[in-house]
Amino acid sequence: EQFAELPAEAFEGFQAKQLKRLSSDLLEEMSSDAFDSLNPDAFSGFNPKKFNDIPADLLEEIDAGQFGELKPKLMSKMDDEVIGSIDPIAFEGLTPEQGEKMNKVVASNFDPAQIRSIQPECLDAMPGTVLEILLPDLSDNQLSGLEVLQGQGDLEDIGGPVI
Numbered sequence: 001e002q003f004a005e006l007p008a009e010a011f012e013g014f015q016a017k018q019l020k021r022l023s024s025d026l027l028e029e030m031s032s033d034a035f036d037s038l039n040p041d042a043f044s045g046f047n048p049k050k051f052n053d054i055p056a057d058l059l060e061e062i063d064a065g066q067f068g069e070l071k072p073k074l075m076s077k078m079d080d081e082v083i084g085s086i087d088p089i090a091f092e093g094l095t096p097e098q099g100e101k102m103n104k105v106v107a108s109n110f111d112p113a114q115i116r117s118i119q120p121e122c123l124d125a126m127p128g129t130v131l132e133i134l135l136p137d138l139s140d141n142q143l144s145g146l147e148v149l150q151g152q153g154d155l156e157d158i159g160g161p162v163i
Contacts, residue, residue, distance in 0.1 A: 008033040016045030024053040036061040043069035048077035059085035064093030072101040083109040091117035096125035104129050112137040120145025 003026050011034045019042045027050070035058040043066045051074055059082060067090040075098045083106065091114045099122040107130045115137040123131060123138070123146055138146070 004029040004031065006034065008037040010034070011037045012039055014038050014042040016042050018042065019045035020047070020050075022050075024050060027053065027058070028055055030058060032057055032061050036063070038066065040065040040069045043067070044071055046070060046074060048074050052077070052079045052082050054082070056081070056085040060087055062086055062090045064090055066093070067091065068093030068095050068098070070098065072097045075099075075101045076103045076106060078106050078109075080109045083114075084111070086114070088113035088117045091115075092119060094118050094122040096121050099123065099125035099130075100127075102126050102130045104133055107133045110134065110137075116142065118142070120149055124149040 008031065011030075019038070040063075043062075051070070067086070072095070075094075088111070091110075099118075107126075115134050116139045118134070120142055123134065123142060126134075
C-alpha cells in the first residue's frame with residue numbers, strides 16, 4: 001500500500017538493479033504516472049518474465065527511450081498480449097541490437113502502426129525472415145531508408161551512374 005502512495009517523482013532515479021529486484025506484485029501496484037517516470041536506463045533491469053507480467057495499463061506508458069533500453073534478448077520472448085499493449089510510438093526506440101534478436105513469432109504480432117514506427121536502421125538489422133513478415137506494412141519512408149542502408153557499399157545494386 002505504501003508503495004502505491006509514492007509520488008511519481010520517486011521513481012525517476014530508479015536503476016536497473018532496483019527494477020530487477022522489484023517484485024511483480026509491486027509493479028502491479030505502481031501507478032501509470034510512476035511507471036512513466038521510470039528512468040529509461042532502469043528498463044535494462046527487466047527480464048522476460050517480469051516484463052511479460054507488467055499490467056497492460058503500464059505497458060501503454062512505455063516511451064521510445066524506455067523501450068530502447070530493454071535487453072535485446074527480451075525482444076524474442078515477449079508475449080502476444082504484451083506486444084499488443086505497447087504504444088506504437090515506443091517502437092521508434094527499437095535499436096539495431098534489439099532488431100537482431102527479433103523473431104518471426106514476436107514480429108507477426110506487431111500491428112501496422114507499431115511496424116511503421118520502427119526506424120530503418122533497426123529494420124535493416126532484423127533477420128530476413130522477420131523483415132519479410134513486416135514488409136507489407138512498411139511505409140514508403142521506411143522502404144526508402146532501408147534501400148539506402150542496404151545499398152551502401154554495394155555499387156552494383158545502386159542502379160545509377162557512378163559519379
